[in-house]
Amino acid sequence: MAMLAIICSNYEKSKKFYVEVLGFSIIKQTFRQERSSYKLDLRVGSGDQIELFSFPNPQRVSHSEACRLRHLAFAVKTIDEAVCYLKTQGVQVEDIRIDEITSKRFTFFSDPDGLPLEIHEN
Structure with missing residues (x-):
């Protein structure tokens, strides 16, 4: 089983994309009050998982090297x-x-x- 974490900038938009468009099923959704963030566990295929995280001000490293x-x-x-x-x-x-x-x-x-x-x- 593989697990992968993704941090998104818009939780509802990304949740809709991964669940409704790509068809991944929800295992568990958790709102973490202390972080003001969501963690959505998604099943991919027969056993792999994606953890979709949201944070108030996410930063994505995008250096080309x-x-x-x-x-x-x-x-x-x-x-x-x-x-x-x-x-x-x-x-x-x-x-x-x-x-x-x-x-x-x-x-x-x-x-x-x-x-x-x-x-x-x-």
Whole structure:
């Protein structure tokens, strides 16, 4: 099982995106009064989790040379169907490309804060 934490700038907007658009299920939602922040635990696939955090004034490191997570990638059964669905939800999706090493098809889109997300055909 993998767990990943994401800090968002607009909790309701990001919650809607990850739950309603991407279809991740809610495990638990917690409001932390002392931090004035939410923590939303989401189930991804059969066992992975995303922890979606909100903070009053989040800061995102964006130095081009900083060591950091590059992007998240999710496997999909049929990339054409996934891209079509995302577009019907108003999500801008890049053109589908082919990985020169694996020969698998993939593409990118972004979450509400501009975090790059990849889908690749399984």
